Amino acid sequence: MPNGTNPMDTADKEQLKLERLQSTLNRAYKNVPFHRKRFESHNLTPQAIGALEDIEKLPFMKRADLGLHYPYGLFAVPLRDIVRIHTAPGTGDRPSISGYTQADLLIWKKLVARSLNACGVTDMDILQIHLPAGLANWGRDYKDGGELLGASVIPNSMLSLSKTLMVLRDYKTTTLVTTLAFAEQLTDHMFERERHPNELNLKRIILVGEPVTKDIVKDLEARLHADIWQHYGLSEIPGPAIAHECGDHCGLHICDDHILPEIIDPATGQTLPAGTAGELVLTTLSARALPLVRFRTGDMARLITEPCGCGSPFIRMEWLTERADDYMIISGIKVSQEQTAVYLKQALGISDPDCDMERIRLNGTEALGISLVLDDALFSDEIKNLEQLMFTTERSLTENLGVPVTIRLMQKRN
Amino acid sequence: MTNQDLRQAQSQQPILDVQGLTKLFGGVKAQDNISFSIEPGIVCGLIGPNGAGKTTLFNMITGIYAPDNGQVIFNGRNTRKMAVHQLVKAGIARTFQHVELFGSMTLLENVLVGMHVRTRCGFWGAVTRFPWVNREEKAAVEKAESLLEFTGLIDDAHKPAGDLPVGRQKTAEIARALASDPLLLLLDEPAAGLNAVETENLGQLIRAVKDRGVTMMLVEHDMSLAMGISDKVIVLDQGRKLAQGTPREIQNDEAVMAAYLGG
Amino acid sequence: MLRIKNLKCSYGSITAVHGVSLSVKKGELISIIGANGAGKSSLLLAVCGLMKTWSGEISFEDNSLRGMSPPSIVRAGISMVPEGRQIFSPLSVMDNLKMGAYTMYRKRMKAEVEKDFKMVLSMFPILRERADQLAGTLSGGEQQMLAIARALMARPRLLVLDEPSMGLAPKIVDMIFETIETLRNQGVTILLVEQNARAALKIADRGYVLETGKMVLQGSADELLVDDDVKRAYLGQDYGDFYDGRGN
Amino acid sequence: MQEIIQYLFSGITTGAIYAVIAVGLSMLYSSTELINFAHGEFVMVGAMAMVTFWVHLAWPLPLAILAAMALGCTLGLLFERFAIRTAKASNPIVLVIITVGASIFLRGTGMLAWGKDPFSVPSFSSHESIEILGAALLPQSIWIVLGAIGLAGGIHFFLKKTLTGKAMVACAVNQKAAWLSGIPSERMAVLAFAISTGCGAIAGIFIAPITMSSYDMGTILGLKGFCAAMIGGLGSLWGAFAGGILLGVLESLGAGLISSGLKDAIAFILLLLILYIRPGGLFAAKEAKRF
Amino acid sequence: MSDKLSARSRARIENSIFLAAVILLGLVTENTYYLQIMTFIGINTLLALGLNMLMGYAGQVSLGHAAFYGIGAYATAILSGTYALSPWLALICAVGGAVLVAFIVGLPTLRLSGYYLGMGTLGFGMIVNILFREWSSVTGGASGFVGIPVLEAGPMVFMSGKSYFFLVWAVVLAAILICRRILRSRMGRALRAIHDGENAALAVGVNTHYLKLKVFMFAAALGAVAGFLYAHFVLFISPESFGFMVSVKMVTMVVIGGMASIWGALLGAGLLTLLPEVLHGFAEYEMIVFGLVLMLVMIFMPQGLTRGFLDIYHASRKKRQ
């Protein structure tokens, strides 16, 4: 089983990537009209891709494409092969659906296991997963991966903060998978209760969902007495653990035997040389059900081509905090401002709401704060009605986006 | 008797009735007691792993091999004593797995050769060029051109067949086979060597041929094509008939899966 | 060990293999599976030098195989068990094995050949029993054993098997696959081309699935075993199986 | 009766000559699927080389024989290397015409080298014939028959017992598989050519003492050898041998019992009948392959 | 440049140019020697044409075709010489006889293939040749047949020289036209189909065996006509002129000229007739040079001269562009 420490010859890896890229493209072309049309509109067939570099000939795929082919339009296998269906918030009025075949699940289980293994998780560890509702899918993946490693997994469940803390302490959890927001909330909670980290067996925390700056990491590590590891994932396909940190903690290793990364200039779409910061574009190399070809993540990153001190053959990236799109990351979950606006429109029943969005802290956890300008269309004489409307809207948005939402009404601007 | 009459005469009896066909090669059974029948107007897929005996079966139906046992009843006639060219005249045409067009001849000429059994000019006709010869020739050319039109090859009519891309050659083979006014057309891996688009076009052509009332039997490895256009699929394995049914039934048949994928 | 990049093979105007890449690492047992007509055999023909009209890259232990004749490829360390056995029927079993060791004899390694005889005959006791029989009189399974044994006699670093199960009864097939597994366990690197997908994947480390000259799937054997695409590569897909509302 | 035995003796003598030639042709055919129409010319080269080496240069007999054989082999080798292999043709008729060209070329060269006169070579042993059942048997006939058997046996031994021979059989049976076993089939083809033309030369060496050697003796012998190989079934060694003997005996019986003028015609008519009844020759190599 | 022209009109142009060339040559050449060489070329062209139809199109090698040449020559010689029949009637009988023999022999022989077919035809040729030699009361035996009358047609007397040249080439032209007509007809298409792929031809309903037999008979007829022309030209025939080597030479003409090509037959016949004449200068080296030329042409132009020249022509044109 290839893992982070297994030395893999660069040439071997390049070869493997090419093999997988070609078969992915063949399958996509053969089975998915969307991909075939894209090839045809560029006068290409999969045979034109004879080397990894040739991928630049292909057009990009955007998040919006997922929504456009809602629900199963991009599946490369018949529905009866699909064994799991995940939903993630999309860009437009439709969410994006991703499906998994048996083989997909198997592969991702292995990938997650590899990522966990890279940060030292073994079958001796007790792995606790605590992720917000919007990242529940990832929770399942981490569970599977952990199980594959032989670790004792405490699956994700919607427990209260104190219950979670209790489990963390009493079950002698050694590894916690969570988001930054929750980690901070937990820390705050613990210190509020005057609990000391020493009571915990916690050795490491795996942070998912958003890039975390060095300062915050240091701060958290100092407070919790645990190592912090970052994992990078996509909510669409296939899930978490696309990239993981190694013991050297300098950049995230991308599992580029299964996911092919590229860095492009978000404005022009040109591929950028290694080492330049730009938008991360990913191509799945082994996904069966939903192959992504040159998928623009919206995340900004920089590839590091120098070999890593840990000896892992996987290429590293530096995950940058800024974004190439209008997404906000709230509690590790990507939220599209555009889509939020759409939902808002639907919920409020008005054509063009004027609003601002920001990430806010709400009761220790992160939430999406929407400042809505109260205009004529919205204004209602009955405050109650208005409150009711805001309440239902908040609930609806929370459900759709998977993050808590609060709406603040504002006066008309000048 | 014209083809039209023949077609009317056949009513609903199977156009091809294969009964207990057995063929031995050096003591080894290449075909073991195979029986099936094909109703007029359908497309029948014949599939099976390598060495299943599909080509041998084709060769027996077209009269190239004589079966060691069993018989082939074509359109009500026992074909046992018939030579290949007599079978063609009776209405069986075929194409080949590897394109076997007459490469140095033009497409038009290829189709004209396909009309061999429906024309009669011989040596003296050729030398003397009597008026009936010219009339026959003219009619044949017209018919050939209409066939090329039908298959969409008319633009290449005067190009040597060997110079055309494979896809068009495959189509041309079908045109040539159609030239003998077949009642039954046997297609041996028509999609071999074709790309996806060509395969799709081929499927459409086969459907169009079916619309002309030609019954077809097809050996094909491109399963999306075979399953897509067949009304009925027969599966051979190791010289035996393994299963028969609609494509969907076949795809879910355990025995078929085992034959293909192993146990 | 063996690395194939973007291989394209054609017979005349027909392209049988459309840009296939695959690799075999030392000690691995790799299965290439696919229905007939998928291009498996063409691929092998290119690897063992029987087909010259290919483009792309084939390298074995970092040496390109371009332009090499089959015998020099055998000398380089690749032995092939061809499809349909292709034993030398008028020669005895022993002589067939000697033919397999032809390159060894030419390298004046007679002592090693003797050792190999012992090794091979102990691996296939049935061949020892039939050592003096004409190879043509062996049963299909025995012939397959002989073909494998013959290939082993050249001391290959990579053993290529082309459809060893073809035309054999299921019981014999099981036996052949057991033999192949044993070989792998003894450290022989094996490239196995098979139609019998399940059997091949059960003993393989990794697998590739070819369909109409294109690689459509690859991955570790356990992944492929659960993959329905493998089945579809053989039996085709019914477009009705797909979600109807796609493509709009 | 005595006559019949005599006919048989003569038949077997000539037959053995045909057999040696046919064995060479057949051996080449089995490894390269080519009929060498210049084969008769190699017989001529063998016989003429004997004239030069043994009669003119007075080398010892074994040495002369070896030298003549070596000459035949070398010429065959050169022929394969420079004519046959260079030809890009896949059409066998083209290769056949090349061998026809070679036969004319060799005949011309032979004429230049040895002149137009026939030569005679002494018998290997005494001239006195041996009487068996009232029929005379020439010692040279015994030499020839022994030579033919020895040659066929030798080739048989070579093909059955030596590694190279077996490799050659392997190439002939299944060139692809032979290639895949690492047997360089091109080199085998050269070798087959050399052995085949060597056989031709040996035929020449043996018959030189009983017939007269001249530069144009080869054509008819090559032709008869071709017939013999055909009767036996192309590619079958013992078939070729038997075919040669059969042809010789038929000719001799035809000449003795029916008409000496029509003896060739009689032989050919029988050949045609054999071909019609068994289109692959009498001993057509049976397919040992099971599939 | 001539892509636009239909095959038929191109053939017409070729034919007329050929006709013009023949007439011009016939008119210009005064020297009987050259006329005679060209006459021989014509006779050989007839032989090669027939054999080319058989080998080039029907794919059947015949190593005994000289037999038909001989049958034509001997039949006409015996009928017109011994029995004083009009040579023209004798021609009809000769051709008829050759066709009949071809039918009887071809029926079983053409079922053979490859070298066995070669052997079968070779055997047939040998038998016929031996008959010519041994049946001396009728054929004159090995010494040959003397007393063949000169051809006459009304006031025309076809003696050596121009008249015979024109006679032979008129026949050649007619033969070429007939071959072309056949090739362009249903039968010819079937033939060319056999040439391109026998299996496929069989599969589209061509009765290949019957067709091969027909072509065999046609080739025999052309051979017999050539024999007729030869006999009345040389006025002496002997078995040697119809032996095995002559058959081989005919096959060589076809292969050297280019199989499946009418002009190839002409070219091959021309080359193999002219070459020995030219090579006379080499005296003792003649055979060596001849053998070498044969080998070299076949090695480097395996498709024959017509194809070979065409390839060179195309290559040079490509280079120029």
Added chain:
Amino acid sequence: MIMKRISMAIAVLVMALLAADGLYAASVYKIGGIFSSTGRASFLGDPEQKTMEMMIEKINAAGGIDGVKLEAVIYDSEGDPAKAVSAVNKLLHKDKVLAIIGPSTTPTTLAIVNFVERAQVPLISCAAGVKITSPVKPWVFKTAQSDLLAVAAVYQHMKARGIKKIGVLTVSNSFGESGKHQLLNQAKDFGLEVVQADSFGAKDTDMTAQLTKIKAAGPDAIVCWGTNPGPAVVAKNVKQLKIDLPLYQSHGVASPKFIELAGDAANGIILPTGKILVTGLLDGSDPQRAILEDYQKDYNAMYNANVSGFGGYAYDAVNLLAGALKGSGGDKNKIRDALESTQGHMGTTGEFNFSAQDHNGLSPKAFVMVEIQNGTWKLIK
């Protein structure tokens, strides 16, 4: 299109050949020669060609004929009638010769007879066939002894020895066939019975079958009629089969080569031959002796080789022609007439007495019978 070019190319080639045909003036007498210099009859043609070349040179050295030099134009027929026809046409129409010497064999001669008759050019053939001069054709002569005479000589000898039954073995070519014809025809005249007649192929390697058959028929003697190398094989086979009968051979093998080929087996063989072979054994009084010695000396000097009996035919032919050329002024009719009226010309072959009825002009005296003993010829008186 290329076809047209090719046919044009051929046309040009032929034209070029035409143009090359020089029109050099006839200040010489051009004499044609056609011999089987190569091919299976080269044993005949080769010495004939050499002799003719030698003779022409000699005549020219002596100042030519009537002061006009001779020029020889010689072509090789390879023993092939078609080639002979080609050659004769070249001689007649391209080289425009005055007379032709050769060809060497009967079929080639017969093949060209019609052409010389038509062109009215004298031909002196070196072939033996009776058909050549019988019936007589105005323009055709020959110098070789006819089989007729040879057979007569042989039968004469047999008759003298009291032989009654003979077996005949002939080669299957024109020489053997013509001989067979004479042997069968003349047997009665000499009171002989042919009990078995057989033939063998010119290239056969073994004749024991035929000999066995002949032996079985119980003849008193065997006659073998052929040209080398077959008869040598017959001689060997006769010895090997222990057939203890007198073996007669034809003049076709009358050359030292035969003794070389047959080796020991040649001993005891009786054959007719022209005197050339036994010049040394001839009586000094023999009128031919001087001529023969001359010829042999010249030939030896020029080619450093011994003469064969066949070269003599050409020797005589050239001499006869030279005689006829004298005073003819190059008029072919005059040459022919002069040839036909040649009388008492002593040649290597014999004494030539041509007439309108006899264009061979030899008598049985042209032959002597010899026996081979200890590898050399012995004249039988």
